[in-house]
Amino acid sequence: MLSISMDVNKYMADVMEYNNKMIEIRRKIHENPELSYNEFQTAKIIAETLRSFNINVKENVGGTGVIGLLKGTDGKTTIGLRADMDALPVLEENNVEYKSKNNGVMHACGHDAHVAMLLCAAYVLSKHRNELKGNIKFLFQPAEEDGGEGGALPMIEAGALENPHVDHVFGLHILNDFPIGTIALKPGPEMACPDSLKIMIHGKGGHGSDPANTIDPIFVGSQIINAVYGIRSRYIDQKEPVTISICSVHSGTKDNIIPDDLIMGGTVRTFNENIRSKIKKLVNDTVKNISIAYGASAEISFKDNAYPVTYNDPEITEEVVKLLSGINGIKVVDSGLLLGGEDVSRFLNKAPGTYYFLGTKNDAKGLIYSNHSSKFDVDEDYLKFGALSHIDIAMYFANK
Ligand SMILES: [Zn+2]
Ligand SMILES: [Zn+2]
Incomplete structure (x- = not known):
């Protein structure tokens, strides 16, 4: 004492x-x-x-x-x-x-x-x-x-x-x-360290009646959201205080057009530098690989000046x-x-x-x-x- x-x-x-x-x-x-x-x-x-x-x-x-x-x-x-x-x-x-x-x-x-x-x-x-x-x-x-x-x-x-x-x-x-x-x-x-995240998905637009001739970024984006949420539940110790939220999704203009791109934004809140970098890597790999699997491409950026x-x-x-x-x-x-x-x-x-x-x-x-x-x-x-x-x-x- x-x-x-x-x-x-x-x-x-x-x-x-x-x-x-x-x-x-x-x-x-x-x-x-x-x-x-x-x-x-x-x-x-x-x-x-x-x-x-x-x-x-x-x-x-x-x-x-x-x-x-x-x-x-x-x-x-x-x-x-x-x-x-x-x-x-x-x-x-x-x-x-x-x-x-x-x-x-x-x-x-x-x-x-x-x-x-x-x-x-x-x-x-x-x-x-x-x-x-x-x-x-x-x-x-x-x-x-x-x-x-x-x-x-x-x-x-x-x-x-x-x-x-x-x-x-x-x-x-x-x-x-x-x-x-x-x-x-x-x-x-x-x-916490409050990181903010942006994801851009580039596909190939076309007619809503003919998805096989497009690379639908909305479909790819929906797979990505599910997979990213899986990071917290399957890859991070349950005792760790972590939040991953996708808070904005923007894409498309009309009911019968498959758009070219999709952009989403979110926040990742962590208390541990190791977990923080682990999540960044997992988000990066998940987004990139899912995009590649469906023929799309992706850009991921974490605003790099969040307070530690x-x-x-x-x-x-x-x-x-x-x-x-x-x-x-x-x-x-x-x-x-x-x-x-x-x-x-x-x-x-x-x-x-x-x-x-x-x-x-x-x-x-x-x-x-x-x-x-x-x-x-x-x-x-x-x-x-x-x-x-x-x-x-x-x-x-x-x-x-
Ligand atoms: Zn204040
Ligand atoms: Zn204050």
């Missing part, structure tokens, strides 16, 4: 010193939401706030990304704390004093709160910089909601995880699937669970597998760490709407726990 000797609650007084300011920052960003890759004002607020704490700041990292570096006393390790900062194309339906002023754009996923909590943590950590052996790198990333290219990769390519080299990355997401007072996470795979599986390092996560369980007022629960994808996975694949969820659903306050809803809002009284969790993790891992 692992023991965490650190008193995890000792920084709560410092968090409370900054609590009003943290909520003020959250509301300011909430009022002025910016879409993926356009987080200019948000980045400016972040950079100015970090500088006011005497933290070294780099702006425009891989786009609008901002990095703050707080140097530790020996600098032998560097811990990365990550927050995303983009909003969504959603028309806000909340009637709150901090309602979005940018019509049709809304912080409906809590990234405004992510920024505010990490800035609060930066305040407290900078105040206690003499207690930190390792460095702390604050990673504010653009475009998490993009779903494809995303903001993490351009930041990594711009050197975000070097000079100094980041050993571990940690981050958190507000999630209204979980009630106030909870932090949810799990070791190993936590969030979000993977929590098991050993580190065990320590994080112990650590966060020590916070008064917080219960750590098992998140189970989540089918969403997360750009943080790109940081975690380079610098193993943990990603966890802060519950802010509060039935009593009517804060019941899920992330991405036009009525989504967070319980601001619980942001202090998110800030404290960043601080605890940073203090523990930078002094290990």
Whole structure:
């Protein structure tokens, strides 16, 4: 059994010193939401706030990304704390004093709160910089909601995880699937890799009365759908969480014409890189071989920029669970597998760490709407726990 000797609650007084300011920052960003890759004002607020704490700041990292570096006393390790900062194309339906002023754009996923909590943590950590052996790198990333290219990769390519080299990355997401007072996470795979798939089948069109003189792409396509669905049930371990769905099929123009081509699209969701590549290969072989068998040809493409599986390092996560369980007022629960994808996975694949969820659903306050809803809002009284969790993790891992 692992023991965490650190008193995890000792920084709560410092968090409370900054609590009003943290909520003020959250509301300011909430009022002025910016879409993926356009987080200019948000980045400016972040950079100015970090500088006011005497933290070294780099702006425009891989786009609008901002990095703050707080140097530790020996600098032998560097811990990365990550927050995303983009909003969504959603028309806000909340009637709150901090309602979005940018019509049709809304912080409906809590990234405004992510920024505010990490800035609060930066305040407290900078105040206690003499207690930190390792460095702390604050990673504010653009475009998490993009779903494809995303903001993490351009930041990594711009050197975000070097000079100094980041050993571990940690981050958190507000999630209204979980009630106030909870932090949810799990070791190993936590969030899915959402691949999207396109299949084109080329046949030979002709008269509907004379199929023998055609290569019917609709017939070939129907065989392919059945066979592709067989992959999950016959070739993948039944205990593996996998979904394969063909969600669109387009072909043909008229009742008496056999068309030339058919196109279909779908989604493949996996939690395991080996299973993911196994399915890709099986889909490829199945589609190609069935097409050849019927005299047709096929093109298959997987959009190759899907976010990878979000993977929590098991050993580190065990320590994080112990650590966060020590916070008064917080219960750590098992998140189970989540089918969403997360750009943080790109940081975690380079610098193993943990990603966890802060519950802010509060039935009593009517804060019941899920992330991405036009009525989504967070319980601001619980942001202090998110800030404290960043601080605890940073203090523990930078002094290990
Ligand atoms: Zn989101
Ligand atoms: Zn989000």
